[in-house]
Amino acid sequence: MTAEAESWSGVFLRRPAGEPRGVPxxxxxxxxxxxxxxxxxxxxxxxxxxxxxxxxxxxxxxxxxxxxxxxxxxxxVELDEGTGPHTKALFDRNGNIGPTIWWNGRVIGTWAQHADGHINHHLLTDPGSQARPAVETEIHRTLAFLDGTRVTPCHRTPSERSLAT
Structure with a gap:
């Protein structure tokens, strides 16, 4: 999704039809x-x-x-747990975290989609022998889900920008 394609719609909360009102x-x-x-x-x-x-x-x-x-x-959960010196690279200037890779409740890496559609990723730490193949599996699953669609965050982080090139 590019900024041009971004759209917002309001969220309205309604009581389902027939639901009684005012019941304690x-x-x-x-x-x-x-x-x-x-x-x-x-x-x-x-x-x-x-x-x-x-x-x-x-x-x-x-x-x-x-x-x-x-x-x-x-x-x-601590958002900066495990990110150490990488914390600034993972957040945009508004404080929103960018594309991250999580394992057992911790941020272990970051990822971005390259202009040609493939996904680049960078692990911030060695997550262990179980996590590495799980990350690869999720990358392939995400690529299959995207099915050629190119996605660019509207508010890009330094890490995402770097990995997307």
Missing amino acids: GDAERNVKASLDRLLDTGAPAFGPVTVEDLMWWTGWTLTDTRTTLAATGARA
Whole structure:
């Protein structure tokens, strides 16, 4: 996706047709169920997510966000764990992390798609004998999924720029 192809649409939350209104406890159950779904589906696809991200997405206060997260059993991860001197290269100027390779809850590398479509990657550390073939498998799976489509992040990181050339 290029910046020219980027589009945004609003998200509207609605009560399903026929769902009763004003039943005590519904709001709390719906919030819990919605957050569970967000953490189960959204965070793996777009995460990790920060407390600040969740506050921005939901409009909650810091206290409400922390209380709700504690109730779900979500656990914190350190984004810079294992990245050491590479941290600045992995984030764009707005603080968004770029394409990264994760293994057992840690960032172990970065990747980018080259102009000809292939994927370059760079491991920041030796992740071990199980991770290396898993990374290669995921690269091949991603290439098959893209099926020739070229993807360029709108907000590029120094590492992504370097690997894409």
